[in-house]
Structures are given as C-alpha cells and as structure tokens.
Amino acid sequence: MEDDFEFPAIRDMNGEMMDDMPTYDDAPPVTLKVGEEKEIGKQGLKKKLLKEGEGWETPENGDEVEVHYTGTLLDGTRFDSSRDRGTPFKFTLGQGQVIKGWDHGIKTMKKGENALFTIPAELAYGESGSPPTIPSNATLQFDVQLLSWVSVKDICKDGGIFKKIVKKGEKWENPKDLDEVLVNYEVRLEDGTLVAKSDGVEFTVKDGHFCPALSKAVKTMKKGEKVILTVKPQYGFGEKGKQASGNEGQVPANATLQITLELESWKTVSNITTDKKVVKKILKEGEGYERPNEGAVVQVKLVGRLQDGTIFMKKGYDDTEPYEFKTDEEHVIDGLDRAVITMKKGEVAILTIEPEYGFGSTESKQELAVVPPNSTVSYEIELVSFIKDKESWDMNTQEKIEAAGKKKEEGNTFFKAGKYLRAAKRYEKAAKLIEYDTSFGEEEKKQAKALKVSCNLNNAACKLKLKDYKQAEKLCTKVLEMESRNVKALYRRAQAYINVEDLDLAELDIKKALEIDPDNRDVKVEYKVLKEKMKEYNKKDAKFYGNMFAKLIDSKKSAAPKEVQPMSIDSKA
Incomplete structure (x- = not known):
C-alpha cells in the first residue's frame, strides 16, 4: 500500500469530493454488549461492538471527529488503514465528507469505543465502486476506533454562528439574559487579520458587546468554557462592516469573523418580583441548596445605599453581631424580605429595590442617613445563617x-x-x-x-x-x-x-x-x-333591546315599498 493513498471513503475514483452524500438521518440509539452485533437504521448497516467507550456522550452532526480505522472487503482483503500510516483520520461528521455508512455509524460511538461496521454498497460506493481497490456493489467492513471529537454547534440553527469547543467548561449552568458575564475574546478576519482583543471585559448578556454573536454564544457556554466561533455577517457587522476605532481594526462589509471566546465567570441576576422592581445580583454563590422559608430566623450582614452611594444602614460589620430578623414579619422592607428567602447560606448579593418594595413615598430616617421619598435603594447582603420555620x-x-x-x-x-x-x-x-x-x-x-x-x-x-x-x-x-x-x-x-x-x-x-x-x-x-343592581340591568336590557328592534324596524321600512306596513313586534319576544 502506498503512503499517499487517499482513504476511499472520502474521495471518489477521480479524487474529487463526493457531492451526492447528504447527511444521514438520525436513527434510534443502539445499545450493545461487547461481541454483540445489531442493525442500525433500516438500510442494512450493522455494528458489532469490539470495545466499550467512556461516558455516555456521542458526537453529533457538525462535530470534528478523529478516528483510527482499517477497511476490508468481506473476503478479508485490506484496502486501507490509518493505523498502517500511523496517523489518525479527522473529518466533520454529517457533512457528506465520508460515505453514508460512516456518517451514520460513528454518531453511535462513545469516546474510545472500538466497533466493526458492516456497510452495504448502498451506503458505501454503490454500483460504481472505487476501482481498482473496491469492486462494484461491494459490502465493506471497517474496524473503527473513535479517539476523540471536538464539538461544533450551529447555535442559532441557521448557519450564522458555528461554535467549536476547544476547552470544556464546568458544571451545567449557562448565563441568562440578565446575567453579567466576564469574558476574554480575540476577533480575526478569515485571512487572520486581528480586529479586536480584550482580556476581562464584563457586560450584561441581553445588552451584548462588540457584535451580536458574543451574547448569542455566551448563553450556550459554561463557566471556564473556551470556544472558536465562525460568525457570518448577519451576526457580525453585516453589509455595512465596521470602521476602525481606537484599538479595534476595520471589519469589511459582509465579512465572516473568527472569534476566540472564553467565559471566565458570570454574576447571576434575577427578578425577585414579577414586576421586576426587586432585582438580585449574586456576587458570591452560597452553599448547598437549602434556603430560608417564610417565618425563618435569618442572620445577615447588610449595607444599605442610596443611588448616589450614600450609606444609610450598616449592620453586622466592624466586629458587630450579624443583624437578625424573622422573615415575613415586616421586620424589614418588603423587597429585602422577599429577596432573603431566595438566598443560600454564605451567598453574597446586591439587591436593587424600587420604592414600592422599599420605603415608599415618605421620608424614612435610618441608622446613618435619611432615605428621601420615592427612593430606589440597594443593599449588599450576605446571608450568614438561618433557622427555618418548622415545615x-x-x-x-x-x-x-x-x-x-x-x-x-x-x-x-x-x-x-x-x-x-x-x-x-x-x-x-x-x-x-x-x-x-x-x-x-x-x-x-x-x-x-x-x-x-x-x-x-x-x-x-x-x-x-x-x-x-x-x-x-x-x-x-x-x-x-x-x-x-x-x-x-x-x-x-x-x-x-x-x-x-x-x-x-x-x-x-x-x-x-x-x-x-x-x-x-x-x-x-x-x-x-x-335588587337595585337587577333593576339597573333590566333597564339596560330594555333599552338595548328597544334600540335593537327600532333599528330592525327602520331597516325594514327603508327596504320595503311604502304601501306595505312593517311587521308587528311580538311582545313575548
């Protein structure tokens, strides 16, 4: 076998990419034991498990997979092997870059898994074969090991932003619209020209930053995740492009961008009340999952500020004991009362409270300053501990x-x-x-x-x-x-x-x-x-029906010949 032999599952006999290889439809997942063989789908593709893989995840269409393989005819004749060349083979799954049997079969594999695929001619090279190595109507066998894959997602489902994960993130949460994210990013044109670079920029997800792609992408990311985005013009700068300014370079019209983006962390922001007049921003996550209930005794550290930064209350600091109160007993303003029962032990947050849930329309004399009427106030609060009311x-x-x-x-x-x-x-x-x-x-x-x-x-x-x-x-x-x-x-x-x-x-x-x-x-x-109500409604009904019948009579008068008298009204109607 020659060293420069091209894998026949990728190219036809003329060395051209195969353009009649549509993405194979998804089939139900196949569960196998080592040594067991089952059919995948309904077109004769078979899979025999040789070695179990790790975890539970499998690659999806668009992912960049890396495999080792050996291809043989049914009589055992070997026609190609990446193992012989010592170089794993990489391709994009589900894009018609390989024969249909591969596109479909490898989607069922886990990382490290080894399987033998028996692929009928209809899912391989059909009647034409791939002379001289693969005859017409040949059923092929491939011993494939899935070494790894890089996840590539079409995050907007319209081909506008493709996300390739180069470093996996932690846990499972993603930022939401109200959250404040901290990111690093680097933006380049397709030719590699650097357009923008920023280390440690913070922005609210819904407000976005630089171009629309950033806010779209971060909503799909986990803490610590690093990705490469391929961004089409509609999520970049469109037909107008972008002029150079400051440290940022020019983006031509209709330019596709390559953005390296890393989500360092984010502060969770949520509406405590449905009218969005009490908002909580978490500065430090709390412990466990328990929260105070209504009637709980809570101990907190608390700093209250006006919008200009004036501190009007400070409790639990400077070697003083934490401030203790019972929830749902009007010991504190309503907004603070509602917010504290959403917190975990050790959580630190900033609360923004509008007057309706604060001190209202009257002046309020507090510990360190006066809160003017109709003031929006903020509190930095730490939930030190709590004892729940008995359930x-x-x-x-x-x-x-x-x-x-x-x-x-x-x-x-x-x-x-x-x-x-x-x-x-x-x-x-x-x-x-x-x-x-x-x-x-x-x-x-x-x-x-x-x-x-x-x-x-x-x-x-x-x-x-x-x-x-x-x-x-x-x-x-x-x-x-x-x-x-x-x-x-x-x-x-x-x-x-x-x-x-x-x-x-x-x-x-x-x-x-x-x-x-x-x-x-x-x-x-x-x-x-x-009885008074009923009289009123009876009068209204009489007037309504009287008007309705009057209009009916008028319409009949205008439509009928003059010598014809209008129909009399049935008093029982």
Whole structure:
C-alpha cells in the first residue's frame, strides 16, 4: 500500500469530493454488549461492538471527529488503514465528507469505543465502486476506533454562528439574559487579520458587546468554557462592516469573523418580583441548596445605599453581631424580605429595590442617613445563617393545629390593620397546614374543620377587599362543601357573584341565606343592593333591546315599498 493513498471513503475514483452524500438521518440509539452485533437504521448497516467507550456522550452532526480505522472487503482483503500510516483520520461528521455508512455509524460511538461496521454498497460506493481497490456493489467492513471529537454547534440553527469547543467548561449552568458575564475574546478576519482583543471585559448578556454573536454564544457556554466561533455577517457587522476605532481594526462589509471566546465567570441576576422592581445580583454563590422559608430566623450582614452611594444602614460589620430578623414579619422592607428567602447560606448579593418594595413615598430616617421619598435603594447582603420555620411535615397533628391557629390569629391582626395581602397569605398557610387530616383523631378533625372553615371565610373576606372575586367565590364554595348551611359563606359568595355580574347566582345564595337566618341584617342589606343592581340591568336590557328592534324596524321600512306596513313586534319576544 502506498503512503499517499487517499482513504476511499472520502474521495471518489477521480479524487474529487463526493457531492451526492447528504447527511444521514438520525436513527434510534443502539445499545450493545461487547461481541454483540445489531442493525442500525433500516438500510442494512450493522455494528458489532469490539470495545466499550467512556461516558455516555456521542458526537453529533457538525462535530470534528478523529478516528483510527482499517477497511476490508468481506473476503478479508485490506484496502486501507490509518493505523498502517500511523496517523489518525479527522473529518466533520454529517457533512457528506465520508460515505453514508460512516456518517451514520460513528454518531453511535462513545469516546474510545472500538466497533466493526458492516456497510452495504448502498451506503458505501454503490454500483460504481472505487476501482481498482473496491469492486462494484461491494459490502465493506471497517474496524473503527473513535479517539476523540471536538464539538461544533450551529447555535442559532441557521448557519450564522458555528461554535467549536476547544476547552470544556464546568458544571451545567449557562448565563441568562440578565446575567453579567466576564469574558476574554480575540476577533480575526478569515485571512487572520486581528480586529479586536480584550482580556476581562464584563457586560450584561441581553445588552451584548462588540457584535451580536458574543451574547448569542455566551448563553450556550459554561463557566471556564473556551470556544472558536465562525460568525457570518448577519451576526457580525453585516453589509455595512465596521470602521476602525481606537484599538479595534476595520471589519469589511459582509465579512465572516473568527472569534476566540472564553467565559471566565458570570454574576447571576434575577427578578425577585414579577414586576421586576426587586432585582438580585449574586456576587458570591452560597452553599448547598437549602434556603430560608417564610417565618425563618435569618442572620445577615447588610449595607444599605442610596443611588448616589450614600450609606444609610450598616449592620453586622466592624466586629458587630450579624443583624437578625424573622422573615415575613415586616421586620424589614418588603423587597429585602422577599429577596432573603431566595438566598443560600454564605451567598453574597446586591439587591436593587424600587420604592414600592422599599420605603415608599415618605421620608424614612435610618441608622446613618435619611432615605428621601420615592427612593430606589440597594443593599449588599450576605446571608450568614438561618433557622427555618418548622415545615408541616416535621409537625405532629397537634402541632399542626396549634400552628394553624397561630397563623389565623396573625392573619386577623393584619386584616384589622388593612393589610389584606399579608392577611390572606396567613390564612392560606393556616389552611394548608391542616389540609390533609387523614391521620387526625376525631377531636382533632373537628378542630381542623373549624379552623379550615374560619380561615377560608376570612381569606374570602380578604379577596373581596382585594377585588379578587373569582378567588373569593372559590373559597366560599370550599366552605359550603364542608358546611352547606354556612350563612357567611353564602353571603360572601353572593357578594362575589354580584361583583362579577352573576346576579341570578347571587340571588340564589342570598335567598338560601335568608331561609337559614331570616333576621340576618347584613344579608338583608346585600339583598337590597342586589335588587337595585337587577333593576339597573333590566333597564339596560330594555333599552338595548328597544334600540335593537327600532333599528330592525327602520331597516325594514327603508327596504320595503311604502304601501306595505312593517311587521308587528311580538311582545313575548
């Protein structure tokens, strides 16, 4: 065999790249034991496992693979071997650079795996063969070892950015849009001309940096990962290109860029509230996975600042004890309360809190400075330690009943203070503690039922105050499933129905409540309100239908001959 022999699975008999080799469709994964042989796909390709590989990953289309192989005919005649040449063979998988049997078979291999592929002519050289070494319609066998591969991904799925991983990253997380990433990069044109280079630049992913490709790429990367990007113009500088400026060179119009990018680290940024008015940026990751719950006792180090940098609060520093408070008890501002229960022990973060979750529209005198009205404030916070409030699954039945009663009383206190959201949360917690009572004794079941009825009714009152009428109706219905003659539940459900304009259902509830308690003053007052509402709607309906029929008559008049009288209206209609 000559040293310069070209591997026949790559080139045809004229030495040209084969242009009729489409990417082979994916087939289900094949699991084999050493010595076992199975068919891959439905076209006769067979694989026999000679040696198991490492891990679980296999290469994908676009990856650059490196293999050793020996190719033989079925009679054992050897026609090529990279092993004989002492040089591994590299190619891009799934791009038609090799015969179809290779493109398909090697995708099933793990790193270090050795397998024997039996490839029918249809997936090799077909009728033409590759004279003089490979006859027409020849079935081939390849002993292949997958040495390694470099992952190459089409990260936008449009061919605009190809990412080749040259150094794997750590763990599994990727940065998100709000996160602040720290990267190193080097940008070159296809001819190798250096355009830009930066060591240690930080930017927010969604805002991007240099060109659109950087933010697209970092969202697919892990900490410490290093990649080479091939960037088409649409993710670079497009038709306009880029003029030279400062230390950065010119990028011609429609230029493809080669970018070496390394993701050193990132700070995770997240919205604590759905309206994005409390934002947390993690400076140092915490330990483990546990976080404080509502009612936990937490110890923190805390520095509060105004937007101009003025410190208005400092606790837990300068040899002082950490600041201790109980969550969900209004010991601190709402934004801080909500944020601390998302933290892990040892975590350090910056919180940005807008006035709605901070000190509001009034001036607030703090430890070191005054917080002006409508101030957005920030806190640097470290969660030193915490003791979680006891969870329901850690309580016995009597403890659950006692805890539910305590939560109910806390809810009542908040309700009297006009803090309906906080009150509702307490009632919900109380009801949840005793929701499942299958393990309760008879007396405990009675206590639990009374608490559930009371908490759901009180919660319904909160929802009415908060104008959440659908939820109020559901809570009252839950009570009526337990006590069908509960007047308060009928009364409050009727109020909810009135506010969502279900007047017929409201009337049914009020009439039933008056049957049970004919002298109930509140129900009687609500019945008057309902009757007034019904009168208003009857007037509106009469006016609406009157106008509708009038328009109908007018249209018939204009359409009919003058001597024909309009059709009389049925009074029952």
